[in-house]
Amino acid sequence: MVQINGFGFSFQALAPVLFKDDDPAGAKALRDSPVAPAKRSNSAKAKASTKVTADHMPVHSFATLMEDLATVVANRIQPIDTELDSFVMITKPTPLQQRAFDLLRVSPSLGYM
Numbered sequence: 001m002v003q004i005n006g007f008g009f010s011f012q013a014l015a016p017v018l019f020k021d022d023d024p025a026g027a028k029a030l031r032d033s034p035v036a037p038a039k040r041s042n043s044a045k046a047k048a049s050t051k052v053t054a055d056h057m058p059v060h061s062f063a064t065l066m067e068d069l070a071t072v073v074a075n076r077i078q079p080i081d082t083e084l085d086s087f088v089m090i091t092k093p094t095p096l097q098q099r100a101f102d103l104l105r106v107s108p109s110l111g112y113m
Contacts, residue, residue, distance in 0.1 A: 017057065
């Protein structure tokens with residue numbers, strides 16, 4: 001379990017969009033014995049060789065996924081007419097960003113709306 005800004009999550013939740021093996025059971029089935037070196041599942045090998053997920057999105061390392069997610073921002077907009085209230089507009093996530101948010105079961109507008 002990893003904690004970032006008070007939010008806890010498991011890397012396994014993000015495995016479908018990361019180079020991390022997303023099929024531990026498949027990888028375990030490929031091992032000859034519990035003491036044999038770990039092997040990667042066929043789906044993990046496919047992600048590593050094609051650099052694309054099963055749903056045709058680019059595969060990320062954790063660091064590059066965090067860089068990508070960091071582009072989702074909350075902008076406070078103040079209309080020219082100062083009698084109107086300011087408001088917050090969240091940038092629309094890309095399909096990959098939305099997939100990551102869905103895997104984490106969070107909304108990109110968390111804390112704003």
